[in-house]
Amino acid sequence: MRVNDVTMPRALIFDMDGTLTEPLLDFPHIKADLGIGDRPILEAIAEMSDAERQRADAILHDHEDRAARDSTLNAGCKELLSWIESRKIRWGIVTRNSARCAKIVLAQHAIELETLVTRDDGLFKPHPAPLLLACERMDVLPNDAWMIGDGQYDVEAGLAAGIPTVWISHGRDRFFDAMPWKTVRDLPELHELLRSLTV
Ligand SMILES: [Mg+2]
Known part of the structure; x- marks a missing residue:
């Protein structure tokens, strides 16, 4: 489906801390x-x-x-993830956190997913390798996925991996040089963008 030259991604790769959850780590x-x-x-x-x-x-x-x-999900997270699943879009998480930490967060919020790449898998963002590993596990080409994150490393890793990358600004001005493909304010705005592609 093509609207304004943007096609529906086959897969979504999310950062965890600050993207799906409120900022976890001090x-x-x-x-x-x-x-x-x-x-x-x-x-x-x-x-x-x-x-x-x-x-x-x-x-x-x-x-x-x-x-x-103590983690809390960001507003709109559950709604977005249910919608993604209802649309049969594959999704996963790539985080610099440990697998142990990610699994506690996911269990606490009853989130199930197929693809979780953490620093325990080896290289971490801003290196593109963990994003490419997620694409491989989801069986999609980098160009058919979107990377979504609130941090500089998410955008740098996405660019390096050749994955269209959406930066979640949370209303901040961009504080790094890497240029995201798109910027949205928060998860509800991302959800709106994705829904606009399905009509
Ligand atoms: Mg983050």
Whole structure:
């Protein structure tokens, strides 16, 4: 189906934290506990010695587990996911969080999905590999999927993977250089966009 040159995606790949859920993690607090200044968390941990990394992983898991148990879905999330399923569009999540954290969030909100790619699968956003892995698992070409996320890494990873990427702005001005394919304010606006393609 084609409306204004936009075709219905065969699959949707969502970021989790801040996209499907309200922001889960208190990044400044985690960074302070890890003692890594303002560096990106996973990249800083990857460069640590084995002993340092073990300690850092434990701190991060502790934050993630607590945040996952307290998680709240963003407005319109359940409605959007039910609609996606009713339309038989495949969907999955690609997150920099751990599989453990993601599974707690999903179980807590009774969300079932086929495709979950986490940092435990290896490379993480902004690397395009986890997005391409999700496409492979959903059996779609990158160009037939949309990436949807609220963060800079989502847009950078989507661009690098050749996947049309929708940035959820939550009303913020864009604070990074990577240019999303489309910008929507929130999940209800994304839902509206998708519905407009089905007529
Ligand atoms: Mg996010």
